[in-house]
Amino acid sequence: MTDGAVSRAVRADAAVVAEGLRKRFKDTVALKGVDLRVEWGTIFALLGPNGAGKTTAIRILTTILSPDGGRAQVAGFDVVSEPAEVRYRIGLAGQAAAVDANLTGRENLRLIGRLAQLPGRLVAPRAVELLERFGLQDAADRPVRTYSGGMRRRLDVAAALVQRPPILFLDEPTTGLDPQSRNDLWTTIRELVAQGTSVVLTTQYLEEADRLAGRVAVVDRGLVIAEGTPAELKSRMGSTVIELGLGDEERAIRSVELLSRLDRAQPERDASMVRLTSHDGPRLLAEVLRALDAEGLAPVTISVREPSLDDVFLALTGHHAEGAIEAADTRPTQAAS
Amino acid sequence: MSTITATIPAADIERRSAVVAAVRDASAVAQRNLIAYRRVPQLLVFSTIQPVVFVLMFRYVFGGAISVPGFSYVDFLMPGIFIQTVVFGAMGTAVGLATDVKSGLLERFRALPMARSAVLAGRTLADLCRNVFVVLLMTAIGFAVGFRVHTGPLGLLGALLLLLLFGYTMSWVFALLGLAVGDPETAQAAAFPVVAPLVFASSAFVPVNTMPGWMQVFANHQPVSITTSAARALVLGGDTASLVLQSIGWCAGILLVFAPLAVWRYRRAV
Numbered sequence: 001m002t003d004g005a006v007s008r009a010v011r012a013d014a015a016v017v018a019e020g021l022r023k024r025f026k027d028t029v030a031l032k033g034v035d036l037r038v039e040w041g042t043i044f045a046l047l048g049p050n051g052a053g054k055t056t057a058i059r060i061l062t063t064i065l066s067p068d069g070g071r072a073q074v075a076g077f078d079v080v081s082e083p084a085e086v087r088y089r090i091g092l093a094g095q096a097a098a099v100d101a102n103l104t105g106r107e108n109l110r111l112i113g114r115l116a117q118l119p120g121r122l123v124a125p126r127a128v129e130l131l132e133r134f135g136l137q138d139a140a141d142r143p144v145r146t147y148s149g150g151m152r153r154r155l156d157v158a159a160a161l162v163q164r165p166p167i168l169f170l171d172e173p174t175t176g177l178d179p180q181s182r183n184d185l186w187t188t189i190r191e192l193v194a195q196g197t198s199v200v201l202t203t204q205y206l207e208e209a210d211r212l213a214g215r216v217a218v219v220d221r222g223l224v225i226a227e228g229t230p231a232e233l234k235s236r237m238g239s240t241v242i243e244l245g246l247g248d249e250e251r252a253i254r255s256v257e258l259l260s261r262l263d264r265a266q267p268e269r270d271a272s273m274v275r276l277t278s279h280d281g282p283r284l285l286a287e288v289l290r291a292l293d294a295e296g297l298a299p300v301t302i303s304v305r306e307p308s309l310d311d312v313f314l315a316l317t318g319h320h321a322e323g324a325i326e327a328a329d330t331r332p333t334q335a336a337s
Numbered sequence: 338m339s340t341i342t343a344t345i346p347a348a349d350i351e352r353r354s355a356v357v358a359a360v361r362d363a364s365a366v367a368q369r370n371l372i373a374y375r376r377v378p379q380l381l382v383f384s385t386i387q388p389v390v391f392v393l394m395f396r397y398v399f400g401g402a403i404s405v406p407g408f409s410y411v412d413f414l415m416p417g418i419f420i421q422t423v424v425f426g427a428m429g430t431a432v433g434l435a436t437d438v439k440s441g442l443l444e445r446f447r448a449l450p451m452a453r454s455a456v457l458a459g460r461t462l463a464d465l466c467r468n469v470f471v472v473l474l475m476t477a478i479g480f481a482v483g484f485r486v487h488t489g490p491l492g493l494l495g496a497l498l499l500l501l502l503f504g505y506t507m508s509w510v511f512a513l514l515g516l517a518v519g520d521p522e523t524a525q526a527a528a529f530p531v532v533a534p535l536v537f538a539s540s541a542f543v544p545v546n547t548m549p550g551w552m553q554v555f556a557n558h559q560p561v562s563i564t565t566s567a568a569r570a571l572v573l574g575g576d577t578a579s580l581v582l583q584s585i586g587w588c589a590g591i592l593l594v595f596a597p598l599a600v601w602r603y604r605r606a607v
Contacts (some may be wrong), residue, residue, distance in 0.1 A: 087450040088350055096441030102373040113474040114365040115451040117358070119351045159445070163350060169448075296381060 012076025015167050015198035016039050016061060020070035023056050030056040032183070032222035033070065038167075038200055038215075042195055045209035046202040046218035047312070054202035055095060057219070061200065064090045075167055078244045088117070091165035095172050098159075099153040101145040105136050105155050108144060109162055117165035130158040150181040157185065161192070168192065171200040174208060186212055206312055210234070218312060226316050235310060240281025241311055242288070244274045245301030255297050259288060268314075274299075277307065277315070360450040366459025367394070367466070370433065376465060384429060385471055388422040389478060395542060405544055408573060412487070414494065415479040416568040417541030420561055422475055423468050423504025424536050428528040430464045430508040434515035435524035457469050457599055461508040464566045472497055487573045496571035499584055503564045506588040506595075513599040535561045540569075544603070560587035 015037035017154055023031040030059075031053045038044040046054045059065040061074055063083035071078065093281040099108045109127035115177060118126060131140045134154040139147060144155065153176065160168060170189070174182040189212060203209055209216045210230040218226040218233065226233060246252040252272045259267040259274070268275045278284040292298055353361065374381050395403075396416050405413040437443045437456070446456055476497070477581045486493045514531070539545075539551055539562040545553050556562055564587070567580035 014603050059444075064444055064447050084450060087448060090448065092445060092448040094441050094444050096444075098441035098445040100369060100373070100442060101440070102376045103369060107369070107372065111365060112445070112449070115362055115449045115455070117353060117444065117450050121483050 007010060012073060013040075014038060015042075016044070016072070016074050016200060018057075018061065018072040021057065021060055021067050022069035022070060023053075023065065023067050029222055031060075031067070031256065034219070034222070034224055036072075036217060036224070038198060040198050041193060041196055042214040043189065043199045043201065043212050045213035045216045046200070046219050047209045047216050048202075049202070049204060049313075052219040053222040054219055055171055056222075058092075058094075058200070058202060059170050062090055062169050063087055088163075089166050091160035091163060091168045093157045093160040093168075093170050093173060095175070097149075097156040097326060099144050099152060099155050102143055104141045104143055105131060105147070105151075106140045108155060110223065111157055112159045113162045118163060126162055130161060134158045135184075148175055153177055154181065154185070157188070165197070167198045167200070170199065172202050174203070174205075206308055207306065218316060220313065220317060224290075225310075234307065235279075236315055238277035238279050238281075239307065240278050240284075241305050241307050242276045242278065242281060242285055243303045243305075244276075244288070244292075244299040246272050246274060246297065246298065246301045248272050251297055254295070255292060255299075258295055258297065262287060262291060277311065352360050355452070359454050359458070362455030363458035363462060366455050367462040368458055368459075370463030371466060373433075374463075380429070381467065381470075384422075384426055384467070385474060387425065388418055388471070388475055391421060392418050392475070392478055392482060399542075403543055409483070411479075411483045412485060412573055413544075413569070414542065415475075415484040416500075416565055416572060417539075418475060418479070419472055419497070419500045419568060420503065420539075420541055421536050422471055423500050423530055424561065426464065426468050426471060426509050427504055427507035427511045428525065428532060429511075430460055431487040431511035431515035431518075431524040431528045432521045433464075434460055434512055435519055436521045438516060438519040439521065453604065454600065455490070457509075457596075457603055461505060461512060464508045465505050466502060468501055472500060472504075477595050488571065492571045492574075495581075496568040499564060499571065499581060500568055502588050503560070503584065506591045509592055509595040509599055513595055513602055516599065516602040535559060539565060541565050560584070560591065563587060 012068055014037050016036055018034060018036040019032050021034040021036075023029075034053070034057055036044070036046075036057070046057060048054050056065065061066045061072055061079060063079050063086050066080055071080070074081070074086045075089040077089070081084055099105075100111070103111065109130055110123050113123040113126050114120075128137075128140075131137045134157070136151060136155060136158070139151060144152060147155065153173070157170065157173060159168070173189075174185055177185065186208075189201075193199055201212070213230060215228065216230055216233055217224045226236070244255070246255050249272050252269050254298050255274050256269045257265045259276070266276065274289065276284065285302075285304060289298075290303075350463040392414070395418070396411055399416065400410040403410055434443075434456075437446075443456065452458075476493075510531075511524075511528055514528055518524050518527055538548070538556050539559060540556065541561060545556045545562065548556055563580060564584040567577070569575075570577040570580050
């Protein structure tokens, strides 16, 4: 161990501990009392729609904002009274790809390296290492304003890793990425965790939380409304969502009456749509179609899919996740230019 | 305190003393800002073309109609052009910082273990370097259109240093403005109404005694006029010491108010 390693020693048995975090802005209450605990070497996801308070929580944990109430320790240091100690131990990639468009990729990483207090001899090699790791070596000496959205995002995440932080905060890291870049980033995050990094990320996508995170906190309107492993969360509502279009409301109402009598099925109606969630989707679908067909209620449309954030919200809160439906729908077209 | 149970990745951070870190971080930020001037030359070109146009316009178009007692108009004009250059240049500080607020870069900086003063110190330092370049260029252009120093090289040097100090001071005023508005276009629009009355209702281009009486009260005492008069005295001769001291006093006063305000605003900017 070098002197530097000693100076970054941590003094806590958890990477992040937050208790009762509260924050209000002029006209809105962003956090109403949030408790979090992130174990060392794990990935923790804050899952919620736009405006749920995820970003505010990240800003408080990364010492950018002060909470109005509650307290938080990152690597064992208080974010309010010992912010400098926290900053030595974290990396942050915020929601905006916060890099200087006039600098090249290499210059950006060197700048962050210097400001992260890397020893001078490490600044240049670390930049090279990260450019290679994120597939940016060919664009290394081009100004960032010539980069695509996906390249900027990769550079942004690379910049968060310059100081090899023990705790990494990623605010919606894959928003705006095409599927290939997103998968690459997931792989990178998993590699970092395998090497001992702890990661706190926010996402609007249940799929992302499910694939990456060891634990997930579902955030809604400034509160954590559910917390657990992805499996636990999904077990609350089933792993498959079946949606049947019945053509009109009258037929949909009759279908719900009929299906309610089926074992295990708990149909919900939304206008002429009937929705069922199940742990055993294929078998349920077969039963449902048989039952409906026998009564002359064959559906006009059928969709079978994995539950979305909105389904989690419906299951947990009974209301839709504001903004989440739209976000989920637009995802494929958000692929970076 | 809890026991240490975690292993963390190999650490390679250097702990530096507060002063060393402040200087290193500010110079890193200043270098970054200067790279932008090199890479986006229009930033520099536009802040240079405008004063050049002013020199030509006032020297050859308006100059004939403006009479100043005791000097040729071009000798009267050039100190005014210098101050206009540094004050308008300070608007760049507002635009640059507002750009960094908007892009999220300041947010990243605030989560880094860097000196809290570095972003503002680096920005204003880079803008000071830009001003050195532009002021030297304007001096050369002044000489080309007939400007002559009546005192000597030290007088000219003193005048340029005073003007650079004043420009640096104004950078802190506009740093606060840039952080407060957080959007480059708004920063530009908001800075102009601050700058225009200071530069034009002053002794920079015309003798103050040609203005209405109520405006003379303002124009005679505001910092741009005082500094212009001090710079003029340094290159043309006359009562120098009192004006220079007044000008330095203004700079010190403005810095004492606006530098802490700008740092305060930086700490809470998101």
